[in-house]
Amino acid sequence: MANGNAMTPQRPPSNEHDASLLADAPPRQSLATLLNLAIMLVCAGAITALWLITLQRIAFEREQAVAAAVQSNSNLAIAFEQQIFRTLKAAEQVAVFVRERYLQQGSAIDLQQLVEQQIIRETIFSIVSVVDENGRIVSSSNSQVNGSVNYADRAFFQAQRAPRADELFVSRPVFGRISRHWQIPMSLRISRPDGSFGGVIVMSVAPADLTDFYLQADLGQQGLLELTGLDGVVLSRKTGSRNDFGLDARELAWFQRHGTTVTDGFVDNGEAIDKVARIVSYRGMEGYPLMVAVGTSYADELAPALQRESSYLLMASSATVALLVFSGLLVLMLARQRAAVDALRASEALFRATFHQAAMGIAHIAPNGRILGANEKFCLMLGYSREELHARTVFELGDEKGRDEARRLLARRLSAASPALSPEIEKPYRRKDGSVLWVCEALSVVRGAHGRPDFLVAITQDITSRKALEARLSHAALHDALTGLPNRLMFMDRFSQVLESARRHAGLAGVLYIDLDGFKAVNDKHGHATGDQLLLQVARRLEGCVRAEDTVSRFGGDEFGIVLATLSQARDCEAVALKVIHALATPFELGGTAIRISASVGAAVFPIHGEDASTLLEQADTAMYAAKNAGRNQFRWNSASGSESPPA
Numbered sequence: 001m002a003n004g005n006a007m008t009p010q011r012p013p014s015n016e017h018d019a020s021l022l023a024d025a026p027p028r029q030s031l032a033t034l035l036n037l038a039i040m041l042v043c044a045g046a047i048t049a050l051w052l053i054t055l056q057r058i059a060f061e062r063e064q065a066v067a068a069a070v071q072s073n074s075n076l077a078i079a080f081e082q083q084i085f086r087t088l089k090a091a092e093q094v095a096v097f098v099r100e101r102y103l104q105q106g107s108a109i110d111l112q113q114l115v116e117q118q119i120i121r122e123t124i125f126s127i128v129s130v131v132d133e134n135g136r137i138v139s140s141s142n143s144q145v146n147g148s149v150n151y152a153d154r155a156f157f158q159a160q161r162a163p164r165a166d167e168l169f170v171s172r173p174v175f176g177r178i179s180r181h182w183q184i185p186m187s188l189r190i191s192r193p194d195g196s197f198g199g200v201i202v203m204s205v206a207p208a209d210l211t212d213f214y215l216q217a218d219l220g221q222q223g224l225l226e227l228t229g230l231d232g233v234v235l236s237r238k239t240g241s242r243n244d245f246g247l248d249a250r251e252l253a254w255f256q257r258h259g260t261t262v263t264d265g266f267v268d269n270g271e272a273i274d275k276v277a278r279i280v281s282y283r284g285m286e287g288y289p290l291m292v293a294v295g296t297s298y299a300d301e302l303a304p305a306l307q308r309e310s311s312y313l314l315m316a317s318s319a320t321v322a323l324l325v326f327s328g329l330l331v332l333m334l335a336r337q338r339a340a341v342d343a344l345r346a347s348e349a350l351f352r353a354t355f356h357q358a359a360m361g362i363a364h365i366a367p368n369g370r371i372l373g374a375n376e377k378f379c380l381m382l383g384y385s386r387e388e389l390h391a392r393t394v395f396e397l398g399d400e401k402g403r404d405e406a407r408r409l410l411a412r413r414l415s416a417a418s419p420a421l422s423p424e425i426e427k428p429y430r431r432k433d434g435s436v437l438w439v440c441e442a443l444s445v446v447r448g449a450h451g452r453p454d455f456l457v458a459i460t461q462d463i464t465s466r467k468a469l470e471a472r473l474s475h476a477a478l479h480d481a482l483t484g485l486p487n488r489l490m491f492m493d494r495f496s497q498v499l500e501s502a503r504r505h506a507g508l509a510g511v512l513y514i515d516l517d518g519f520k521a522v523n524d525k526h527g528h529a530t531g532d533q534l535l536l537q538v539a540r541r542l543e544g545c546v547r548a549e550d551t552v553s554r555f556g557g558d559e560f561g562i563v564l565a566t567l568s569q570a571r572d573c574e575a576v577a578l579k580v581i582h583a584l585a586t587p588f589e590l591g592g593t594a595i596r597i598s599a600s601v602g603a604a605v606f607p608i609h610g611e612d613a614s615t616l617l618e619q620a621d622t623a624m625y626a627a628k629n630a631g632r633n634q635f636r637w638n639s640a641s642g643s644e645s646p647p648a
């Protein structure tokens with residue numbers, strides 16, 4: 001989380017809030033399922049649309065290619081038809097011319113001469129012959145054909161012999177008896193002036209010559225060019241390099257279709273010929289019982305479209321894979337995101353529960369010390385509301401004198417070298433009501449992505465009662481329970497410190513040893529409680545005899561000690577001792593009774609009577625006994641030390 005504010009909970013958790021967290025899971029699950037379903041549906045829709053468009057485009061391009069081929073072949077069929085038409089017209093002209101000559105010249109007609117003289121120029125007719133009414137050759141352009149050949153049995157002869165219209169008759173291919181080649185006879189009837197049959201003019205055309213248009217038309221390796229008689233016989237067909245003729249045309253699709261539609265184009269599966277699928281255009285020839293057909297290979301015609309089709313299919317497949325991968329990744333990404341959100345929610349819920357229900361006080365603190373957030377416990381500990389804490393810095397929660405130290409501590413924790421988890425420290429806060437709150441605090445730093453501190457987490461434990469107990473124990477260990485005066489232990493410690501200072505400044509320090517006189521009798525006469533009260537009042541009077549820097553101590557029983565921190569001269573010590581004797585000589589009012597006691601006081605001065613605290617106290621003790629022995633209620637130096645009275 002980038003900043004402390006975002007992570008800082010702004011309100012305590014409530015039962016409703018927790019319940020909403022729990023109740024939130026099933027709807028989110030079904031929402032996720034719906035979202036996944038929607039993504040998959042959109043993806044499936046996009047893929048379906050993509051393939052529909054692609055397949056439509058492919059179908060459209062195929063249709064376009066077929067339509068273009070049909071149109072192109074239809075144009076070629078027209079050209080082919082015209083060429084056949086010209087051939088037939090030429091045949092008619094030659095036949096009419098030769099018939100005229102024959103009717104004029106009779107058997108004297110010489111067709112070879114007519115060819116040589118180029119009166120008959122059409123080279124397509126390999127043989128032109130005149131046949132008489134009995135089928136015998138009268139004249140022929142071919143020298144090998146002579147009267148020995150009889151055509152009376154030929155179909156064209158028999159067709160012409162029967163009464164019929166004066167028009168060219170194109171026969172089925174026949175095998176030439178002289179030429180030894182297959183020929184298509186084209187014949188015209190010779191009628192005598194009286195209308196009787198006078199013979200036939202016949203011209204032979206090689207079947208392949210009728211389809212040499214194939215070469216001009218550029219129909220490819222698998223093309224088709226065909227001239228077919230409506231009687232169901234193929235007169236000539238060229239497919240690639242193959243020439244055929246005389247075949248049965250009734251199985252051919254275009255022959256069958258011609259029965260209903262004279263001119264048309266379509267895709268033929270090639271079953272009837274060579275299994276090569278072709279786009280075929282056919283036409284019935286006007287004025288002749290013939291039809292022409294032009295075809296080109298379906299594969300050749302659709303090659304560019306099929307090539308584009310492959311790219312379309314490749315593109316559509318790639319786009320499909322991309323869409324599937326994309327939607328899969330999207331679903332995966334959303335699932336991961338949801339998992340991350342769920343984990344975050346769980347973490348936030350855990351954090352909220354931990355933060356607000358913790359038995360310890362937790363506060364989030366900005367690097368500048370401002371309090372960003374605090375849990376209930378922290379608020380309770382300090383007596384501030386959360387809003388009041390938000391308006392303060394953590395430094396303002398301590399005493400004035402401790403603020404600099406708190407700032408230094410925060411700066412140390414924010415420094416890069418500082419460990420993330422801090423050692424626990426004990427520190428005082430000031431509650432809103434002014435009382436002191438002692439806490440044991442751990443200050444952890446939460447750093448951002450670049451290692452910069454975002455905020456700090458202070459976890460505090462209230463140790464005020466422990467501190468108070470410690471203070472009490474500590475006081476009890478060093479003080480007299482009855483009078484509250486320092487006990488011997490503390491007395492000796494203070495005395496040592498005073499001696500240390502006197503040693504440094506080459507000064508004087510004194511110690512008085514005081515023992516009450518006749519205290520036992522007070523106890524015995526007035527009771528132990530009165531004795532206690534007396535001891536208390538003695539303590540207060542002794543404190544009244546000395547300066548603030550001096551230390552009054554009760555050693556136990558009716559024995560007291562006084563450390564005199566600074567002395568101008570040794571005699572000052574005696575003056576204080578006399579002041580003490582004088583102060584205790586005044587009767588004590590206890591329970592309405594005036595009680596009199598006195599005190600014996602011994603003294604020792606540093607450095608005259610000794611260098612260390614034990615020696616000096618011992619000296620004072622001995623002096624006190626001297627005072628006792630001398631009759632009590634008086635002051636004495638230690639005479640055994642050789643200096644009953646110190647120098648002035």
Ligand SMILES: Nc1nc2c(ncn2[C@@H]2O[C@H](COP(=O)(O)OP(=O)(O)OP(=O)(O)O)[C@@H](O)[C@H]2O)c(=O)[nH]1
Pocket residue numbers: 482515516517518519520521523527528529530531532535556557558
């Ligand atoms: N009331 C009371 N008496 C105490 C306490 N501590 C000691 N005493 C008593 O104080 C008395 C001290 O004994 P002494 O020093 O012999 O009493 P004294 O009568 O002053 O005798 P001299 O010192 O020889 O003058 C004893 O009776 C102790 O029981 C105390 O805390 N309270």
